Amino acid sequence: MAHTASEILEGLAEIVAEETGLPTDAVVAEKSFTDDLDIDSLSMMTIVTHAEDKFGVRIPDDEVKNLTTVGDAVKYIEGAQG
Amino acid sequence: MSTRDVVVTGLGATTPLGGDAPTTWAAALAGESGARTMDNDWSEKYGIPVTFAATIKEDPSEKLSRPETKRMDPSAQYAMIAAREAWQDAGAPEVDGERLGAVVSSGIGGIWTTLDGWDTLRERGARRVLPMTVPMLMPNSAVAYVSLELGAKAGAHALVSACASGAEAIGYGIDMIRAGRADVVVCGGTEATIHPMPIAAFAASRTLSLRNDDPAGASRPYDVDRDGFVIGEGAAVLVLESAEHAAARGARVYARLAGVGLSSDAYHITSPDPDGTGQVSAMRRALDDAGIAGRDVVHINAHATSTKVGDLTETRSIRTVLGEETDHVQLSATKSMTGHLLGGAGALETLFAVKAVHERLAPPTINVANPDPELQVPLVRDEPARLPDGDIAAINNSFGFGGHNVALAITNG
Numbered sequence: 001m002a003h004t005a006s007e008i009l010e011g012l013a014e015i016v017a018e019e020t021g022l023p024t025d026a027v028v029a030e031k032s033f034t035d036d037l038d039i040d041s042l043s044m045m046t047i048v049t050h051a052e053d054k055f056g057v058r059i060p061d062d063e064v065k066n067l068t069t070v071g072d073a074v075k076y077i078e079g080a081q082g
Numbered sequence: 083m084s085t086r087d088v089v090v091t092g093l094g095a096t097t098p099l100g101g102d103a104p105t106t107w108a109a110a111l112a113g114e115s116g117a118r119t120m121d122n123d124w125s126e127k128y129g130i131p132v133t134f135a136a137t138i139k140e141d142p143s144e145k146l147s148r149p150e151t152k153r154m155d156p157s158a159q160y161a162m163i164a165a166r167e168a169w170q171d172a173g174a175p176e177v178d179g180e181r182l183g184a185v186v187s188s189g190i191g192g193i194w195t196t197l198d199g200w201d202t203l204r205e206r207g208a209r210r211v212l213p214m215t216v217p218m219l220m221p222n223s224a225v226a227y228v229s230l231e232l233g234a235k236a237g238a239h240a241l242v243s244a245c246a247s248g249a250e251a252i253g254y255g256i257d258m259i260r261a262g263r264a265d266v267v268v269c270g271g272t273e274a275t276i277h278p279m280p281i282a283a284f285a286a287s288r289t290l291s292l293r294n295d296d297p298a299g300a301s302r303p304y305d306v307d308r309d310g311f312v313i314g315e316g317a318a319v320l321v322l323e324s325a326e327h328a329a330a331r332g333a334r335v336y337a338r339l340a341g342v343g344l345s346s347d348a349y350h351i352t353s354p355d356p357d358g359t360g361q362v363s364a365m366r367r368a369l370d371d372a373g374i375a376g377r378d379v380v381h382i383n384a385h386a387t388s389t390k391v392g393d394l395t396e397t398r399s400i401r402t403v404l405g406e407e408t409d410h411v412q413l414s415a416t417k418s419m420t421g422h423l424l425g426g427a428g429a430l431e432t433l434f435a436v437k438a439v440h441e442r443l444a445p446p447t448i449n450v451a452n453p454d455p456e457l458q459v460p461l462v463r464d465e466p467a468r469l470p471d472g473d474i475a476a477i478n479n480s481f482g483f484g485g486h487n488v489a490l491a492i493t494n495g
Contacts, residue, residue, distance in 0.1 A: 021149040045213035053210060 002081045003055060008074045015050045016070075019043050029071030037070075057081055086260045089328050089495055090336040090436050092172025092321030094164040094270075097430060098314050098420055101140025102167055106430075107437050110419055110445040111466045115298035117312050117421050124278040132290050134297035135276045136314035136421025153214050154227060155192030156274035160317035160426070161224035162231065165268055169232060172321035173333060175266055183236035183264035184229040185255045186319065187247035187271045189425030189482070191221030194277055224272050228319075236264035242425075244482030245387070247271050248318065249428025249490055253342040255322045265327040270319030271429035284313060287352065289389060301422075302449035303386035303393050303415035304457050311387040314421030318430035335495035337439040340475070341372025347485025354392060354481055358399035364487035365403045365477060372491035374475050376407040379491075381444045381469055381476035383435040384459075386415035387422050396479060397457045412467045413459045414438070415447040428480035428488060435478040435492050442469040 003011065013027035020039060033039045039047070048059050051073070057080035059067075067073045095102060098116025099109035109116075116136040125133045142159040143151055145166075151159060165186070195218040202210050217223060222240040229238035237258065241250045248271020255269035275281075284290050291310040293300035301312040328335055345363040349355035369376065382400065386393050393415075401408050416434050423430055438444050444467045453461065469476075473494060480488045 018152065019149060021147050042213050042217070049210065049212055058209075 005074055005078050008055065008077050009070070011054050012051060012070065012073060015047050015054065019047055027070055029069065029074065031070050032068055033070065051077060055081065087325035088256045088259045088322050088339045089325050090320050090339060091323045091328050091333045092168040093336065093433055093436065094167030094171060095316065095318040095430060095433060096138060096140060096142070096160050096163045097316035097318065097423070098136035098139055101144065103171070103433065107434070110416060110434060111443065113419065113446045113448045113464055115419055115448065116314065117297040117300055119297055124281070128278050128282060130278055130282050131285050131292055132281055133294045134300065134312070135281070136312050137276055138315050153218065155195040155218045155223060157188050157192055157272045158218070158224040158227050160274060160315070161186050161270065161272040161319065162227055164270060164272070164317040164319040165228045165231065168268065168319040168321050175323070175331060175333065177266045179233040179235040181236055181265040182232060182234040183238070183255065183258050183267040184225050184232065184234040185239045185241065185251040185267060185269045186225035186228050187240050187242060187251040187425050188221050188224055188273055189242060189244045189247045190273060190275050190280065192219035192223055193275055193280055195219040197277060197279055228268060232268060234268065243486035243488070244484055245422065245424055246428050246480040246482035246486040246488045247425040248430065249432055249478060249480035249488040250486070252320060252322070252339065252429060252432050252490060253344060253488055256339050256342050259322060259324050265324050267322045268319060269322055269429070270317060271426040272317035273424040273426045274315045275424060276313060276315050281313060291388065299449050301388045301418050303384070303388040303418055304447060304453055304461055305450045306452045306454040308388045308390060308393065310389055311417065312421035314423040316423050316430070317426050318433045320429065320433060320436065337436045337495050338493045339490060340374065340493045341368040341370070341491035343368030343371060343489040345487045347487065349485050352483045354395045355485065356395055358395050358402060360485060360487045361396060361399035361479070361481060362402045364489040365399065365479065368477060368489035368491040372475065372493065374491060374493065376404040377410070378473070378475040379404060379407065379411055379477055380474045381435065381438050382411050382413045383431045383438070383476065383478045384413055384415045385479040385481045387417055394456055396481070397459050400459060408459060411460060412444040412462050412469060414445050414462045416445055418448045428478070431480065432478045432490055435476045438469065439474060439476050439492050439494050442471070444469055
């Protein structure tokens with residue numbers, strides 16, 4: 001079932017909150033994973049694994065480096081849905 | 083005291099008796115049992131013959147954040163809780179990271195993570211295996227996290243010797259300070275193996291008590307009806323410090339870690355050498371290292387896991403070392419209350435021995451309804467026993483599957 005962009009953002013915020021302890025409202029589209037949310041590569045890979053599971057998509061490893069902001073990730077996931 | 087003397091300035095624990103060291107110690111003095119029927123269906127589902135264990139009293143989520151519980155195996159979670167408490171108890175000493183070490187052992191490591199990872203792989207494929215799986219399952223995970231937490235740069239070590247791991251960790255910490263490699267070392271042991279697979283494995287080795295209808299009475303070292311040990315889980319951590327460093331900052335000293343004795347049986351992969359040669363050697367080495375005589379020993383925290391053979395061998399070894407002086411010893415078998423914390427046992431029992439020397443109070447051995455007549459030692463039963471005034475010494479014994487023997491000699495600070 002395809003999720004809307006705002007559903008994806010909400011779901012991603014939950015995943016990031018679980019992983020980092022940040023509040024969900026800190027996870028907004030403009031924020032950079034590394035620079036603003038202080039997420040290291042291991043945590044990023046964990047978030048990707050959970051996102052693939054939650055949204056039924058595949059996010060190849062060489063694509064992850066292009067997902068600089070939360071918004072980039074939402075856009076990619078939205079597009080990757082069947 | 084010389085600059086090479088090692089003292090204990092902080093204690094922390096999370097165990098089947100309580101979520102911190104004071105609660106654990108109070109429960110031990112009160113003769114409580116941490117063994118309980120498990121609240122799960124493992125017995126029906128897998129045919130495991132044992133339905134009880136000494137499970138952790140306080141859920142780690144009471145003290146850790148949710149992300150912390152997700153990125154650490156339970157064994158590392160317990161170690162972190164105990165280490166944080168011990169560090170605060172020591173007064174969070176100001177020490178250069180290069181002079182601070184950590185030695186936290188686990189006998190088995192992150193087995194929950196390993197087995198969960200295998201389940202995930204089989205059920206959902208490789209892509210669902212979480213990236214943190216390796217850092218969580220590796221046996222050095224607990225000490226790595228503790229060193230990260232405290233900024234310990236003098237070295238982070240995890241010595242493994244099964245049921246002696248926790249004591250061996252403390253022994254290594256003593257060596258680090260004596261060798262001048264650190265001034266403060268956070269040492270301890272942890273274990274979290276209350277999972278169906280390791281329980282089935284221990285049961286298969288015929289070493290576990292099957293007293294399912296009486297969990298609190300199952301761990302009964304020295305009792306004639308003992309039938310095996312009770313698996314426990316949890317962690318204990320001690321802050322070790324050079325006496326000079328502790329004195330310079332006016333730290334409260336619980337006790338002195340005066341001596342370490344180590345040996346290996348080279349006899350059998352699980353059974354102790356019935357001659358007790360290795361155990362005797364470890365105890366004698368600890369006494370020599372501490373510069374004390376048998377007659378100075380007033381208390382022993384025995385390894386005593388509640389197995390038929392193990393309890394007997396240790397008692398004979400004690401008699402060999404102390405001879406007639408054995409009759410002046412107050413011996414406690416605290417696994418009667420805590421169960422066997424495996425990699426955590428040696429650390430928790432050293433904590434108990436340190437508290438005993440500090441408070442001059444030996445904890446009881448419970449469940450000794452009918453003392454085994456072959457086991458000739460003065461046992462502290464049911465009620466704590468007063469230890470003498472003046473200079474006193476205690477020994478903590480820890481013996482591991484594989485023939486690892488560690489004896490620690492503890493004296494008043």
